[in-house]
Amino acid sequence: MDQSNVMKKNGRFYFAMVLHVLEGMLSGCNFMVLYLSIRALLEDTLNTKLLFTLTGTLALIFVVRLIIYSIGYTQGQIGGAEVSKHIRLFLGDKIKKIPLSRFTKAQTGEYINVVTSDVNNYESILTHKSGDIIKNIALSLSLIFFVSTVYLPAGLILLVVYLMLIPALWFSFRSVKKYGNEKNQILADNVSNIVEYITGIQTFRSYGIGGTKNKTVTDSMGAYSNISYQYEKKVIPIGVSYNIIVWCSLPAMVLVAGNAWVSGLLDTATFIMVSVLPIFASKLAGTIFIDLTSYKNLMISKRKINKVIFEEEEPESTVPFMPKNKDVCFEDVWFSYVENEPVLTGVSFTAENEELTAIVGDSGSGKSTILNLISKYYKPQSGKICIGGIPITEIASEKVLELISMVDQDVFLFNDTIKNNIRYARPSATDIEIIQACKLANCDAFIRKLEKGYDTPIGENGSQLSGGERQRLSIARAILKNSPILLLDEATASLDIENELAVKDAIRNLLKEKKTVIMIAHTLSIVQNANKIVVVSNGRIIEQGPHEELLQKQGKYYSMWKAEEELAV
Ligand SMILES: Nc1ncnc2c1ncn2[C@@H]1O[C@H](COP(=O)(O)OP(=O)(O)OP(=O)(O)O)[C@@H](O)[C@H]1O
Numbered sequence: 001m002d003q004s005n006v007m008k009k010n011g012r013f014y015f016a017m018v019l020h021v022l023e024g025m026l027s028g029c030n031f032m033v034l035y036l037s038i039r040a041l042l043e044d045t046l047n048t049k050l051l052f053t054l055t056g057t058l059a060l061i062f063v064v065r066l067i068i069y070s071i072g073y074t075q076g077q078i079g080g081a082e083v084s085k086h087i088r089l090f091l092g093d094k095i096k097k098i099p100l101s102r103f104t105k106a107q108t109g110e111y112i113n114v115v116t117s118d119v120n121n122y123e124s125i126l127t128h129k130s131g132d133i134i135k136n137i138a139l140s141l142s143l144i145f146f147v148s149t150v151y152l153p154a155g156l157i158l159l160v161v162y163l164m165l166i167p168a169l170w171f172s173f174r175s176v177k178k179y180g181n182e183k184n185q186i187l188a189d190n191v192s193n194i195v196e197y198i199t200g201i202q203t204f205r206s207y208g209i210g211g212t213k214n215k216t217v218t219d220s221m222g223a224y225s226n227i228s229y230q231y232e233k234k235v236i237p238i239g240v241s242y243n244i245i246v247w248c249s250l251p252a253m254v255l256v257a258g259n260a261w262v263s264g265l266l267d268t269a270t271f272i273m274v275s276v277l278p279i280f281a282s283k284l285a286g287t288i289f290i291d292l293t294s295y296k297n298l299m300i301s302k303r304k305i306n307k308v309i310f311e312e313e314e315p316e317s318t319v320p321f322m323p324k325n326k327d328v329c330f331e332d333v334w335f336s337y338v339e340n341e342p343v344l345t346g347v348s349f350t351a352e353n354e355e356l357t358a359i360v361g362d363s364g365s366g367k368s369t370i371l372n373l374i375s376k377y378y379k380p381q382s383g384k385i386c387i388g389g390i391p392i393t394e395i396a397s398e399k400v401l402e403l404i405s406m407v408d409q410d411v412f413l414f415n416d417t418i419k420n421n422i423r424y425a426r427p428s429a430t431d432i433e434i435i436q437a438c439k440l441a442n443c444d445a446f447i448r449k450l451e452k453g454y455d456t457p458i459g460e461n462g463s464q465l466s467g468g469e470r471q472r473l474s475i476a477r478a479i480l481k482n483s484p485i486l487l488l489d490e491a492t493a494s495l496d497i498e499n500e501l502a503v504k505d506a507i508r509n510l511l512k513e514k515k516t517v518i519m520i521a522h523t524l525s526i527v528q529n530a531n532k533i534v535v536v537s538n539g540r541i542i543e544q545g546p547h548e549e550l551l552q553k554q555g556k557y558y559s560m561w562k563a564e565e566e567l568a569v
Contacts, residue, residue: 003090003309003310006086006087006090006309007083007087007122007302007305007306007309008083009079009083009126010079010082010083011079012075012076012078012079012082013075013076013079013080013083013126013130014079015072015075015079016072016073016075016076016079016131017076017130017131017134019068019069019071019072019075020072020076020131020132020134020135020138021134021135021138022068022072022138023065023068023069023072023135023138024134024135024136024137024138024139024140024141024142025138025139025142026061026064026065026068027065027135027139027142028138028139028142028143028145028146029061029142030058030061031143031146031273031277032146033054033057033058033061034273035146035150035269035270035273036054037054038269038272038273039267039269040054041269042267042268042269042272043269072131073131076126076127076128076130076131077127079126080123080125080126080127081123081127083122083123083126084119084120084122084123084126087119087122087305087309088115088119090309091114091115091119091305091308091309092115094308094309094311094313095111095115097313097314098308098311098312098313098314099312099313099314099376099379099397100375100376100377100378100397101377101378101379102311108192108195109188109189109190109191109192109193109195110188110192110304111308112188112191112192112195113184113187113188113191113304114301114304114305114307114308117187117301118301118302118304118305119301119305121298121301122298122301122302122305124298125295125298125299125301125302129291129294129295129298130295132287132291133288133291133292133295136284136287136288136291137288139284140158140162140281140284140285140288143158143277143280143281143284144158144159144162147274147277150270150273150274151257151260151266151270151274153256153257153260154253154256154257154274154277157249157252157253157256157278158249158277158278158281160249161246161249161278161281161282161285162281162285162288164242164245164246164285165242165285165288165289165292168238168239168241168242168289169289169292169293169296171238172235172238172239172289172292172293172296173293173296175231175234175235175238176231176235176293176296176297176300177296178234179227179230179231179234180231180296180297180300181300182227183224183227183228183231184300184301184304186220186223186224186227187224189220189223190220190221190223190224193216193217193220194217194220196216197214197216197217235293239286239289239290239293242285242286242289243282243286243289246278246281246282246285246286247278247282249278249281249282250275250278250279250282252278253274253275253277253278254275257270257271257274257275258271258275314396314397314398320399321390321395321396321399321400321402321403323387323388323389323390323403324388324389325353325354325388326353326354326387326388326403326484326485326515326516327350327351327352327353327387327388327389327516328350328351328374328385328386328387328485328516328518329349329350329351329384329385329386329387329389330347330348330349330350330370330373330383330384330385331348331383331384331385331386332346332347332348332382332383332384333346333347333348333373333380333382333383333384333385334346334347334380334381334382334383335369335373335378335380335381335383336381337369337378342539343366343369343539344366344369344370344373344380344539344540345538345539345540346383346540347366347370347383347536347539347540347541348383348541349532349534349541349544351516351517351518351532352516352531352532353388353516354514354515354516355516355517355531355532356511356517356519356529356530356531356532357516357517357518357519357530357531357532357533357534358518358519358520358521358526358527358530358532358533358534359518359519359520359521359533359534359536360520360521360524360527360533360534360535360536360557360560361535361536361537362537365536365537365538365539366536366538366539367520367536368408368489368520369539370518370536371406371408371487371489371518371520373385374387374392374404374485374487374518375397375400375401375404375406375487376392376397376400376401379393387400387403387485402483403483403484403485404483404485404486404487405425405477405478405481405482405483405485405486405487406478406487406488407471407474407475407477407478407486407487407488407489407507408474408487408488408489409489411470411471411473411474413458413465413470413473415457415458415459416457416458417452417454417455417456417457417458418447418450418453418454418455418456418458418473419431419434419454419455421458421473421477422434422437422438422473422476422477422480423480424477425476425477425478425480425481426480426481426482429480431454433480434454434476434480435454437476437477437479437480438454438473438476440476440479440506440509441472441473441475441476441479441506441509442472442475442505442506442509443469443472443473443475443476443506446469446472471506472506475506475507476506479509482513483515484515484516485515485516485517485518486511486515486516486517486518486519487517487518487519488507488517488518488519488520489519489520490507490519490520490521490522490523490526504526507526523564524560524561524564525564527547528547529547530546530547531546532544532545532546533545533546533547533550533557535550535555535556535557535560537556542555542556543555543556543557
């Protein structure tokens with residue numbers, strides 16, 4: 001669907017709106033019948049026949065209104081739900097196309113908010129708010145029209161009641177604009193913080209910073225209640241003042257109509273009718289004020305949805321990406337996550353086709369960032385990253401990632417069976433291929449010991465598995481995907497010796513295939529046989545070459561090697 005049509009309202013919605021207008025006008029007719037009844041009563045012309053005619057008319061209005069209401073309500077609900085269904089489907093698809101670098105912590109809360117509460121808000125505008133507002137406005141207009149025809153000054157008083165809505169809404173819309181946007185932004189931060197809090201609840205609890213002790217969450221909750229309070233504090237007095245002013249229409253009406261009655265210009269029936277109408281009209285105007293204020297507030301959600309709909313997308317994957325070879329080349333790449341805090345400063349190196357390139361360096365030197373850039377999770381600020389000589393900047397992430405298998409420290413596992421978790425790497429894989437991959441990744445044995453073997457559900461994010469087991473499942477995925485480029489973060493230091501050996505053995509099996517491998521190595525013993533070792537320090541490459549050559553240089557690599565040897569002794 002074209003993005004400019006996503007939020008477009010449909011025929012059902014407009015049909016429902018027409019029916020709401022009719023319903024509002026019919027409600028106004030009740031007052032006319034009531035007026036005729038009072039007239040007949042006071043003029044002593046009320047008899048059984050007229051009484052039946054009047055009550056029959058009221059019953060008919062009721063039945064017609066009921067029919068119109070039922071059709072209008074149903075059409076409005078279906079029409080609104082259809083629009084929000086299109087929005088949800090579009091956003092689901094859109095999120096796939098947004099560059100991965102946009103999914104920072106803050107932005108994630110914003111997206112969650114848009115696809116959940118903002119779409120719900122917009123749906124409620126379509127299914128409820130618009131209909132209620134339009135119906136009440138139609139009813140108000142028919143009241144003004146009716147009263148004006150029976151006694152013009154009374155009609156003008158009612159008109160003033162409704163015209164007073166303009167300044168009241170001007171003030172309330174100003175507050176909505178000021179606090180509503182801020183409230184929405186704080187809510188998005190709140191969602192991000194809560195998602196992070198709940199995801200990390202075990203860690204928070206283990207350090208005794210759960211509940212109110214978690215300052216970030218409590219601060220953000222506090223900020224949200226503050227802004228909600230500020231918002232209400234500004235809007236409520238406007239609503240209250242408006243109500244007080246419009247209720248003055250009651251004594252004003254009694255005074256004006258009373259004077260006319262005393263002077264004989266107005267009959268008793270009209271006096272009674274117009275004198276009680278301000279009670280109803282004031283209440284109705286108050287409802288319209290509240291509904292329009294909340295409509296304006298809900299329209300913030302519409303703008304936010306639109307912002308995501310028109311957000312810049314990844315380049316389309318129409319261009320086939322078939323590099324002749326799979327060497328990965330960095331040319332003077334500069335990158336920072338946060339403005340003015342460079343993490344990579346002029347990185348240049350080539351990981352040759354079907355060779356093993358190891359990246360070593362101090363913690364925080366930028367090793368994982370290099371892998372993140374190859375996977376297009378982020379975009380460099382300057383410089384070029386090429387695969388097989390083709391710059392990847394203009395290629396869709398999807399296409400680039402087809403060529404890459406990633407085995408890193410953060411293994412994400414779905415709440416599904418072991419077999420299905422591995423199958424994500426290649427949905428067309430047969431059970432035998434999955435088992436074969438698991439054997440090579442050293443996980444077949446532990447999987448078979450589980451109650452239901454490969455069909456065992458592994459809980460949310462694989463919570464029932466150890467760190468080493470999760471890493472081996474991730475290696476099994478990479479083996480199954482069998483892509484020509486392998487990005488590997490060898491993080492075995494945190495594992496117990498048995499798991500470390502199993503993972504290292506699985507990695508050895510993974511490396512047997514002819515692939516372009518870029519491996520972050522945390523222990524140097526594993527990189528001795530690499531074709532090239534790239535040494536990173538403070539975001540720069542300070543040495544590169546094979547093991548022996550780097551040892552001879554007696555630079556950073558040499559001292560790291562010596563330090564590791566001493567540790568081993
Ligand atoms: N998403 C992020 N936002 C902001 N800064 C980040 C982000 N990820 C990493 N950094 C910072 O970038 C720098 C390089 O991080 P990186 O993870 O690439 O280092 P590393 O060499 O892989 O470290 P380690 O060996 O400890 O995993 C660090 O200072 C880190 O704090």
